[in-house]
Amino acid sequence: MKITDVETHLIQVGARPGVQGSQPGESDFRGSRNWLFIKVHTDEGVHGVGEGSGWPRVIATAVQDLKHVLIGEDPANIDRLWSKMLVAMMGHGQTGTVGGGALTAIEMALWDIKGKVLGQPVWNLLGGCFRDRIPVYGHAKTPERARELIERGYRAAKVSFTGAVDLDRVWAVREAMGPDRDVMVDAHGPSWMNTQDAILIGRELEQMDLLFYEDPIAPEHWTGYRRLRDALSLPLAAGERVSTIFNIRPLIEEELVDVIQPDTGRAGGITQMRKMAAMAEAHGISMAPHSGSLGPVAEFAALHAMATIPNALFLERIEFDWPGRYEVVTPVLKVEDGHLPLPTAPGLGVDFVVDEVAKYPSVRNVADMPVDDGWAFEPGTGGEYPYVQTRLQRAGKLRWKGPRA
Ligand SMILES: [Mg+2]
Numbered sequence: 001m002k003i004t005d006v007e008t009h010l011i012q013v014g015a016r017p018g019v020q021g022s023q024p025g026e027s028d029f030r031g032s033r034n035w036l037f038i039k040v041h042t043d044e045g046v047h048g049v050g051e052g053s054g055w056p057r058v059i060a061t062a063v064q065d066l067k068h069v070l071i072g073e074d075p076a077n078i079d080r081l082w083s084k085m086l087v088a089m090m091g092h093g094q095t096g097t098v099g100g101g102a103l104t105a106i107e108m109a110l111w112d113i114k115g116k117v118l119g120q121p122v123w124n125l126l127g128g129c130f131r132d133r134i135p136v137y138g139h140a141k142t143p144e145r146a147r148e149l150i151e152r153g154y155r156a157a158k159v160s161f162t163g164a165v166d167l168d169r170v171w172a173v174r175e176a177m178g179p180d181r182d183v184m185v186d187a188h189g190p191s192w193m194n195t196q197d198a199i200l201i202g203r204e205l206e207q208m209d210l211l212f213y214e215d216p217i218a219p220e221h222w223t224g225y226r227r228l229r230d231a232l233s234l235p236l237a238a239g240e241r242v243s244t245i246f247n248i249r250p251l252i253e254e255e256l257v258d259v260i261q262p263d264t265g266r267a268g269g270i271t272q273m274r275k276m277a278a279m280a281e282a283h284g285i286s287m288a289p290h291s292g293s294l295g296p297v298a299e300f301a302a303l304h305a306m307a308t309i310p311n312a313l314f315l316e317r318i319e320f321d322w323p324g325r326y327e328v329v330t331p332v333l334k335v336e337d338g339h340l341p342l343p344t345a346p347g348l349g350v351d352f353v354v355d356e357v358a359k360y361p362s363v364r365n366v367a368d369m370p371v372d373d374g375w376a377f378e379p380g381t382g383g384e385y386p387y388v389q390t391r392l393q394r395a396g397k398l399r400w401k402g403p404r405a
Helices: 056-070 078-088 096-118 143-151 167-177 195-208 222-231 244-253 270-281 296-307
Strands: 003-013 033-042 047-052 133-139 156-160 182-186 212-214 236-238 339-341
Touching (some): 003 056, 047 056, 047 096, 056 078, 056 096, 078 096, 078 270, 096 296, 133 143, 133 296, 143 156, 156 167, 167 182, 167 195, 195 222, 222 236, 222 244, 244 270, 270 296
Parallel strands (some): 156 182, 182 212
Antiparallel strands (some): 003 033, 133 339
């Protein structure tokens, strides 16, 4: 069997062409993003699907650039082809999100081909499963949303800090979830928080019995994590922006976090996810893959990988971001009792619907600056240098009612 072609399909997620908010500059376009789905074709009519997240429009170009490395090769030799692609990218510097996303999409599709050829789900080719359903966690900004998640069987919810740090909101969700369910906080490693801020906030969070404090500072800032480690008695999580075992190594080897969060769309592929998990396992660290930018193809890959990983904690899930999520792939995953079922069809068990994908052509891929509403930025300074401007009026950005009893 030989690889004959690689197709890339980009989708504008969250903004529908021809409706209000679908054009750059219109309010509903803000925060929309892209998904990149690919198809690897073979001379025997079998095709594999994959997805690369991170910076999809750029990754699509990287995938097309790598095509000549793949054409004529036997898709069965997944690890050899992965190494060949990595070497082909050497001249471009670090692998980064773009290289990681391209490797990921292609490697995922090669696993899909192998599973289809052998008539087995991918997880069964990776040592079999530890579990036949994968626990997921949701996002809750309010106690009402937390209660909704509980009703649907969720056992964990995450509170995001978007802009200001609202500790009262964390308390409200913590109380709604009760002592038998987990709560996490994601600070998103923002440029407006330095290590000392993260320690100050972490000391408040220590009282809230969190499962973890995610990306308190930018995940690439290893030395800051060392200081956080020493200063806080609070489990830490990071790694969603990192690809390959080489880049996640300091987080694991120095035991800077308790949970690593590689993104199944850009970590480098299913095998890289499993290698990261094995490195983490040796350090007593678990894995909770990121899904903030993932589309529904990579979510299937995450399920296959997590089924085979002993230290897989749970999967992040974005459910109601965009109705098109449930139109562009088949079959559609549905959460039951806080879990996603493990796919059993040969390969990844998912395909994307080319005609549906074509309805949402990619327009652009970079988010707008945050709204100048005084929440994340000092009003009137959103366009200025955020490292400086966001240092001002600290009390307004660290919103809580004071020390707890
Ligand atoms: Mg995150």
